[in-house]
Amino acid sequence: MTIADKLLPGCTDLMQVKESLQQRCREVEQTARDQATDNAKLWKMVEIDIPQSLFEEQGMQLYGAKLLEIQTKMKLSEQQLDSLSSPKAVNEILENQRENITKLIKQNLAVGDIFKRENLQFSSYELVKEVQKSIAEFER
Structure with a gap:
């Protein structure tokens, strides 16, 4: 078992671990942006x-x-x-x-x-x- 596989199962080298983690970070950022956009729409629905x-x-x-x-x-x-x-x-x-x-x-x-x-x-x-x-x- 390599260090890369211990860090992130399925990875064969550290570059692959880095790329995978960067992709996950981008996905989390996108989810946060999407959620912020959805929240911005929600408050606009209430007109009181x-x-x-x-x-x-x-x-x-x-x-x-x-x-x-x-x-x-x-x-x-x-x-x-x-x-x-x-x-x-x-x-x-x-x-x-x-x-x-x-x-x-x-x-x-x-x-x-x-x-x-x-x-x-x-x-x-x-x-x-x-x-x-x-x-x-x-x-x-």
């Missing part, structure tokens, strides 16, 4: 005014998640955390991200509508796994 309360709730969730991510990576001091979570800072972020938050809400509404129309269901097992994963991440 988003209530301020829904906007604020979604924005606060996103900001809270981002703040938690920053806190775990950088270990912010209590003063820095207080500063970043002040009402003024939060409102400023929400206003700066208004368009992105609104698009995300509309995408979620579109996906929910598609699930409802197509009678699709999210398995309870998958939901429990996601919740457990989130809890584990939060505990870390």
